[in-house]
Amino acid sequence: MRFFLMTLFAAITVALIVILNSTSVLPAPLGKLMSPQHGVWQNADPFDMDYNATLSFTQLKDKASVYLDERLVPHIFAQNDEDAFFIQGYLHAKFRLWQMEFQARAASGRLSEIVGEQAISYDRDKRRLGMVYAAENSLKELEKDPAVHAAYDSYTAGVNTYIASLTDRSMPLEYKIMGYKPEKWNNLKSALFLKFMSLDLAGFENDFEMTNAKSIFSKDQFEKLFPIAMDSLDPIIPKGTSFDPPAAELKIPVTADSLYFNYKSTNHITEQKPDKDNGSNNWAVSGTKTQSGYPILCNDPHLGLNLPSLWYEIQIHTPEYNAYGVSFPGAPCVIIGFNDSIAFGFTNAMRDVRDYYEVKFKDESRKEYWFDSAWHPTTFRIEKIAVKGQPDYLDTVAYTHIGPVMYDKSYTGNRNTGNKNYAVRWKAHDPSNDGKAFYMLDRAKNYEDYLEAIKNLHTPGQNCVFSSKAGDIAIWAQGEFPAKWRRQGDFIMEGNNSDYFWQYQIPQAENPHQVNPERGFVSSANQLPTDTTYPYYLGGNYPPYRGFEINRRLRAMQQITPDDMMKLQTDNYNIFGEIAAPELVSRIHEATLDPTERKYFQMLKDWDYINAPNSTGCTVFVNVWDEFEKGVFSDEFDASGVKLPWPHESTLIDIIKRKDSSFKFFDDITTPETETLEDIVLRSFKKTVPTLVDLEKNNKLEWAKFKDTKVLHLARLDALSSLHLDNGGGEHVINATKAQHGPSWRMVVQMSPETEAYGVYPGGQSGNPGSRYYDNFVSHWTKGEYYRLWVMKQEDAAGSMVKYKMEFSPSAK
Amino acid sequence: MKFISSLLLIALLSYVLGMFLPWWTIAIAAFVVCWLIPQRGFVSFLTGFLAIFLLWGIMSFMISAANHDILAHRVSELILKKDNPTMLILLTGLLGGLVAGFAALSGSFAHKKLKKR
Numbered sequence: 061m062r063f064f065l066m067t068l069f070a071a072i073t074v075a076l077i078v079i080l081n082s083t084s085v086l087p088a089p090l091g092k093l094m095s096p097q098h099g100v101w102q103n104a105d106p107f108d109m110d111y112n113a114t115l116s117f118t119q120l121k122d123k124a125s126v127y128l129d130e131r132l133v134p135h136i137f138a139q140n141d142e143d144a145f146f147i148q149g150y151l152h153a154k155f156r157l158w159q160m161e162f163q164a165r166a167a168s169g170r171l172s173e174i175v176g177e178q179a180i181s182y183d184r185d186k187r188r189l190g191m192v193y194a195a196e197n198s199l200k201e202l203e204k205d206p207a208v209h210a211a212y213d214s215y216t217a218g219v220n221t222y223i224a225s226l227t228d229r230s231m232p233l234e235y236k237i238m239g240y241k242p243e244k245w246n247n248l249k250s251a252l253f254l255k256f257m258s259l260d261l262a263g264f265e266n267d268f269e270m271t272n273a274k275s276i277f278s279k280d281q282f283e284k285l286f287p288i289a290m291d292s293l294d295p296i297i298p299k300g301t302s303f304d305p306p307a308a309e310l311k312i313p314v315t316a317d318s319l320y321f322n323y324k325s326t327n328h329i330t331e332q333k334p335d336k337d338n339g340s341n342n343w344a345v346s347g348t349k350t351q352s353g354y355p356i357l358c359n360d361p362h363l364g365l366n367l368p369s370l371w372y373e374i375q376i377h378t379p380e381y382n383a384y385g386v387s388f389p390g391a392p393c394v395i396i397g398f399n400d401s402i403a404f405g406f407t408n409a410m411r412d413v414r415d416y417y418e419v420k421f422k423d424e425s426r427k428e429y430w431f432d433s434a435w436h437p438t439t440f441r442i443e444k445i446a447v448k449g450q451p452d453y454l455d456t457v458a459y460t461h462i463g464p465v466m467y468d469k470s471y472t473g474n475r476n477t478g479n480k481n482y483a484v485r486w487k488a489h490d491p492s493n494d495g496k497a498f499y500m501l502d503r504a505k506n507y508e509d510y511l512e513a514i515k516n517l518h519t520p521g522q523n524c525v526f527s528s529k530a531g532d533i534a535i536w537a538q539g540e541f542p543a544k545w546r547r548q549g550d551f552i553m554e555g556n557n558s559d560y561f562w563q564y565q566i567p568q569a570e571n572p573h574q575v576n577p578e579r580g581f582v583s584s585a586n587q588l589p590t591d592t593t594y595p596y597y598l599g600g601n602y603p604p605y606r607g608f609e610i611n612r613r614l615r616a617m618q619q620i621t622p623d624d625m626m627k628l629q630t631d632n633y634n635i636f637g638e639i640a641a642p643e644l645v646s647r648i649h650e651a652t653l654d655p656t657e658r659k660y661f662q663m664l665k666d667w668d669y670i671n672a673p674n675s676t677g678c679t680v681f682v683n684v685w686d687e688f689e690k691g692v693f694s695d696e697f698d699a700s701g702v703k704l705p706w707p708h709e710s711t712l713i714d715i716i717k718r719k720d721s722s723f724k725f726f727d728d729i730t731t732p733e734t735e736t737l738e739d740i741v742l743r744s745f746k747k748t749v750p751t752l753v754d755l756e757k758n759n760k761l762e763w764a765k766f767k768d769t770k771v772l773h774l775a776r777l778d779a780l781s782s783l784h785l786d787n788g789g790g791e792h793v794i795n796a797t798k799a800q801h802g803p804s805w806r807m808v809v810q811m812s813p814e815t816e817a818y819g820v821y822p823g824g825q826s827g828n829p830g831s832r833y834y835d836n837f838v839s840h841w842t843k844g845e846y847y848r849l850w851v852m853k854q855e856d857a858a859g860s861m862v863k864y865k866m867e868f869s870p871s872a873k
Numbered sequence: 874m875k876f877i878s879s880l881l882l883i884a885l886l887s888y889v890l891g892m893f894l895p896w897w898t899i900a901i902a903a904f905v906v907c908w909l910i911p912q913r914g915f916v917s918f919l920t921g922f923l924a925i926f927l928l929w930g931i932m933s934f935m936i937s938a939a940n941h942d943i944l945a946h947r948v949s950e951l952i953l954k955k956d957n958p959t960m961l962i963l964l965t966g967l968l969g970g971l972v973a974g975f976a977a978l979s980g981s982f983a984h985k986k987l988k989k990r
Contacts, residue, residue, distance in 0.1 A: 062982050065914075069979035073904075076972050077897045088952070091972065094965040095896035096932035097888075100948050101965070104940035233944075237951070779950035830944030 083239065093236060103233040103830040111864035116871035119146055119217045126151065126866040127852060132825035132833045134866075135375040135852040141207075142214040144376050145392045147868060149218025152372060153245070156389035156827040157223065158232040159368040161242050162774055163390055164249040167256035168192050172453070173446040174240050180445060180453055187443040188457050188471055190464040191259065194489045195251040201491040202251065208496045212247045215392040219245035233829055234775060253390035254495060258488040260363070262520035262539075264601070265414045269705040271551040272326045276700045279321070284715065284723055285707045288546075288600035289592055291714040292639065294608045296523060296537060296584040297572045299591045306595040307567050310545045313559035320551065320560070326702045327480070327552075339603060340407035341629070341794060341803075342525040343583035343610060344533040346576065351619045354812045355527040358625050359396055359405025360803035362796045365771045367781060367835060369823025371395075371805050375852060381503035384851050386805050386821065393498040396805060398817060401505045402528045403809040407584045409521030411541050412599040413487035415548075415562075417462050417555030418480055426458045426468065426481075432557050436460070462555055463489055483555055485562070487540065492518035507532045507575070514538045515568055523584035529811045535582035536573040537589040541566045544597040566596055581614045583607065585794075604710050605792040609635040622816055625808045628794060630844035634678065636792035637669040640713050641681050644688065647741040660752050661745070671795075673764035673788040682766075682790075683751055685709075688744040695729045709792075764788060771822045771838060772800050773829075780829045782822070782838045795844070806846065818846035875910055876920055882906045883924035883973065899925050899969055900976035907980030914981055921977025922970040930966030937962060 078084070080091025093099040111128050122139040124147055129135065134151050138144035152160060165171055169186030171179035203209045223242050235241055274282055313320065342359040350356055363370060371386035376394060385397015396405050421438075422428040428435040438458040445453040458465040462483040469481075493516055500513030506528055514524045514536055521539020526532070542549075542562035553560035572589040574582050587607035588598055612635075613628055645665050653661055660680050667677025689712060697704050715723050716737065726737045735743075755761045760768075769787040773780035789795030789802065796802050802822075810816040822841040826833035840847065850861060857865075886902035903921035912920060937945045937958055945958030953960055 066979050066982035069975050069982060070904075073900050073972060073975040073979055076975060077900060080968060080972065081895075081897060090952075091968055092896055093952075094929070094933075094968050095891070096929055096936060096965065097891040098896045100944065101933050101936045104936050104944035106939040107941045107943075108939075777951060779947050829947050830940060832941070832943060834943075 088237065089239065098229055100233055100236055100830070102229045103236070103828055105826070105828060105831040107832055109831070111866065113866045114869075115866065116869045117146070117221055118871050119214070119221065120868055120870040122870065124868040125857070126868065127857060127862040128864040128866070129850055129852075129861055130863050131373075131837075131847060133373045133375070133850070135377065135850075137377045137854060137857075138868075139379065141378060141380070142210060143868070144378050145211045145214035146218040146221075148374065148376065148387065148392055149215035149245075150222050151218075151374070152387070152389040153219040153222035155825060156368055156372060157219075157226075157242055158234040159774060159827050160219070160245075160249075160253070160390040162234070163256055164252045167252040167259070168195070169443070169445065173448060174238055176448040177450060180447060183445050184443075184453075184455055184471060186259075187445065187455060188464060188466045189259070189263075189484060189486065190441075190457075190459075190466075190489055191252065191255055193441065193459075193464065194258070194486070195248055195255045197489060197491045198255065198494065199248050199251045201493045202247070202495060205493055205496060208493060208499055211392050211499060212250055212495070215250065216245050216247055232827065238775070250391045250495070253388060255488055257388075258520045260520075261408045261522075262411070262413050262488060263486075264410075265412050265549075266601075266705045267414075267416050267550065267552050268327050269703050272700070272702040273704045274321070274551055275326050276702065276704065280722070281724055284720070285711065285725075286600060286705065287711060287714075288598070289588070290602070290604040290708075290710040291717065292608050292635075292710065293588055293591070293602075293604045294611045295587060295591050296535065296582075296589045296607070297574050298577075298579075301574075301590065301593075303590070303594050304570065306543065307570065308543075308564060310543055310563055310596075312545045313554075315554070315559065319554055321547070339410070339586035339606075339796070341583075341585045341606060341610060341796070342405040342407045342523065342535075343581055343614060344403075344525050344527040344535070345581040345614060345617075345620055345625075346527075346533045347531050349580040349614075349618055349620050350810070351621050352810060352812055354529070354810055355531060355533050356620060356622060356625055356808065356810045357398070357403040357405060357525060357527040357533075358629060358808050359407075359525065360629050360796075360806040361396065361406060361408075362802055363804040365769070365800050365802055365804060365822055367771050367773050367823055367829075368827035369771075369804070369821050371821045371823070373819070373821070373825065373849075376502065377852070377854070382851070383502035384817070384849060385807070386819075389827075391495060393495070394502050395498050396807060397502075398809045398811075398815060399502060399504070400815070401530075402501075402510060402526060403811060403815075404501050404504075404510065405525045405807065406522040407525075407586055409523055409537050409539050409541075409589070410586050410599075410602050411521050411539065412549055412601070413519060413521070413539075413542065415485050416466075416482045416552045417485060417560065418552055419460055419462070419465055419483045419555045421458075421468075421481060424469075426465070429458075429460050429481075430556055431460070438465075460555075462561075482552065487542065488519045490518065490540070492516070492540065494518055506530060507534060510534070511536070523586075523589070525582060525584065527809070527811050529813070531811075532576055533582050534573065534575040535584060537571050537584070538568075538573075539571070540568075541571070541596075544599075546597045548597060550599065570595075579615065583610050583614060585610055601708075603708070603792070605635045606794055606796065609633065609794060622808050622810045622818060626806075626818060626844070626846055629803070629806050629808065630789075631794045632671040632788040634669050634671050634790070634793050636709060636713070637667065637671075637678070637681055639717070640685060640709075641667060641669065643713065643716050644681075644684060644741055644745070647738045648745050649742075652742065653746075656753065657746060657749050660749055671763055671788045671790045671793050673762065673786050675763045675788070676761045678763040678790075679755065679761050679766045680748075680752060683755075684745050684748045687748045688741060691728070691740045691744040691747075692725050696725055699729060763790075767799055769797055769802070769842075770800055771835070782835050785838070785842045787842055803841075806841070808846065815851055817849040817851070819849050820846045875912055876916060879906050879910045879912065879917075879920045880924045880927075882910075883921060883977070884928040887925060887928055887973070897972065899928075899973045903973040903976040904980035904983070907977040908984045911984045912981055914978060917981035918974045918978040921980075922974030924977075925973035926966040926970030929969035930962055933962045933965045
């Protein structure tokens with residue numbers, strides 16, 4: 061009996077241990093996770109954690125020091141490049157390892173390995189787009205450059221040195237929760253991260269939806285819905301600038317009219333897309349417009365708002381240079397920032413560098429494809445996708461000389477691809493050493509150095525703003541962009557011959573740019589870089605309003621101070637509201653409204669066009685406008701039965717303002733009557749009121765509560781996120797803070813002899829959710845406040861600004 | 874007396890083993906101590922349970938206090954779907970206590986079996 065009982069209780073014990081040590085019964089290994097000596101409690105950094113350290117590594121050439129200030133920003137003082145990058149890698153890993161690895165995994169389509177089969181479609185998309193292929197091409201290029209190669213090697217060594225020091229207990233929290241371990245870092249992962257940024261910034265296109273739209277609508281109506289110019293455009297390079305004729309005449313294919321513009325074919329592909337509003341603001345004002353007489357440069361890149369943050373603040377000081385700014389955990393160098401001579405920042409150039417070609421295979425085997433009247437062999441890349449808890453998923457991707465065949469019979473998912481095959485031509489596949497741009501910018505001394513540096517930037521194309529202590533300001537819409545004829549690549553193209561190929565790249569010198577202009581400022585906010593006199597086709601996916609407003613403000617400003625610039629970056633004025641709200645208000649007759657409707661109409665009428673956190677008028681406007689757009693387009697779009705691109709807001713308002721009577725979409729085709737613009741506005745308003753009543757009942761009528769901004773953990777775990785932030789701003793607003801997207805780093809730099817810089821990002825220096833430094837900048841950012849950026853000098857080492865010191869020294873091999 | 878000394882011994886042994894070995898060594902500690910120091914079945918369960926409930930509870934409480942409960946707020950939200958650091962600390966103690974309790978119980982029966990022989 062006793063033996064039986066002993067066995068029984070021993071069995072219970074073992075069973076408990078097995079259950080609590082695995083995910084076989086519970087969703088998490090709770091015993092392992094909760095053990096104070098092993099699990100997540102180990103990640104609870106003491107509030108007064110001591111970051112002082114003395115470290116020695118064989119890879120270091122010389123002594124180096126890292127001084128951490130009260131915000132945990134590291135100030136690296138190293139004697140040479142290699143040591144500086146080794147330490148940068150070490151620090152990135154120490155504070156952000158899980159994020160770095162997760163992003164590299166996401167970039168290469170390896171999420172299924174850690175989260176299971178729900179990520180297979182995400183992974184296949186990245187594999188079939190050729191993300192790894194692109195990173196490999198870029199790595200080859202990078203390795204040809206000895207200085208940059210050495211920088212990446214040192215960075216990688218630093219990351220791996222930190223990884224080697226980790227134990228199961230000291231592993232970042234997310235590894236414990238998700239149950240996997242970090243791999244060794246390598247240069248390819250850094251390259252992958254940069255390609256991830258390319259995908260985010262230069263991956264957007266809607267060729268398939270546009271192809272559908274082209275076959276549904278008449279040419280006239282199509283051009284009205286998807287124009288390539290906006291009325292409120294104030295381009296980056298002011299209107300009236302003259303441009304040289306194109307480098308070479310672009311040959312429009314002879315079949316274009318019959319096969320391309322009029323060829324009716326629809327498809328049902330819905331692509332995985334980056335946020336269409338990935339964008340940013342940047343500008344620089346010259347000393348003639350500032351109080352101090354020195355230029356001021358400003359930048360706020362708008363990206364997905366995540367924790368841990370995309371950015372990690374850092375100062376890198378070597379005998380050669382002294383750079384301060386934000387870096388990407390996952391890659392060496394300062395990416396947006398300044399040094400003792402110049403400052404630099406970026407907004408996305410928004411150019412379409414991803415096009416699709418229809419390819420014809422000889423047979424099911426996909427071994428040969430038809431091109432120039434002959435069969436050519438494809439090459440295959442076998443993508444092995446490891447899936448957690450399941451056998452590997454094998455995906456064979458055919459490569460033609462156009463690029464990988466992203467969509468074919470084997471990649472259907474839920475999509476109806478018919479029997480067609482589409483190869484993707486993406487600029488990010490081409491070899492380029494984009495990382496070198498930042499390497500050179502960090503040490504650039506003047507305009508010429510800046511220009512040499514940004515020439516390395518091929519994809520993603522960026523509007524690179526510049527200012528220097530010498531007093532220069534400049535902007536270049538830089539990238540390697542294909543020279544396109546009008547509408548080339550807006551639709552799916554014929555891949556049977558080279559007629560529809562990109563014919564050449566626009567010569568770098570012809571990229572739109574502006575140096576020390578008369579008006580005393582340069583700016584960009586993702587609007588079109590030029591007007592239509594630019595000799596190359598630019599596409600039509602550019603938001604005009606932020607740029608318009610920034611230019612209007614900057615023109616009016618004099619005696620500018622850094623404080624004025626911070627106010628401008630966080631400004632909540634909605635220029636689109638200024639244009640559109642009166643168009644709605646003037647078409648609603650108060651007499652036709654009931655008392656409830658009248659109440660909300662009053663809010664709309666009283667709105668001051670400011671997206672303030674407590675504005676109710678803004679919430680009413682946004683909801684009515686959305687309903688109005690649906691009222692205009694949904695009937696025709698739904699009837700088409702295919703997926704169509706939604707027209708830009710600027711398109712609709714331009715049509716209304718122009719009183720364009722040939723615009724056919726105001727009539728609701730589902731009713732026998734012929735509706736007018738007025739009918740639809742009134743109907744949309746009335747239809748929105750119940751929603752507004754509901755919102756008010758739930759205390760969500762105030763703009764910030766309705767918008768509900770959050771900074772979301774990368775693995776989408778709410779518990780590790782910052783939720784319900786009291787943010788104003790939004791789309792079309794300089795403070796472009798939306799629900800989970802917005803100014804990911806705000807920076808203002810005055811180029812005075814002693815640089816005066818301010819910055820803030822919605823996150824914190826530590827990636828550990830158990831650290832007080834995880835999200836400690838978020839409330840500052842939400843309030844529109846900035847930190848003074850402290851450019852440390854060697855003599856400050858003993859000062860009170862230094863909170864912790866990490867001593868690095870070489871150790872004997 | 875036996876109860877107190879067993880309890881302290883289990884806690885101490887678990888703490889020391891836990892510094893080098895996996896978390897489930899608490900079961901070994903509880904089993905061994907209750908095997909060497911015989912107590913009645915239920916009492917031995919209580920000894921093991923309380924030893925680790927207190928050890929894990931107190932340790933996590935101290936860690937969390939030093940951390941101003943930052944982690945506990947987040948992890949309780951994640952695991953318990955409830956923002957409650959105290960509950961997370963109690964859960965920690967309970968999980969460890971259960972494992973150690975059953976290990977202690979089987980340890981006590983092992984002792985009686987051997988003595989009989």
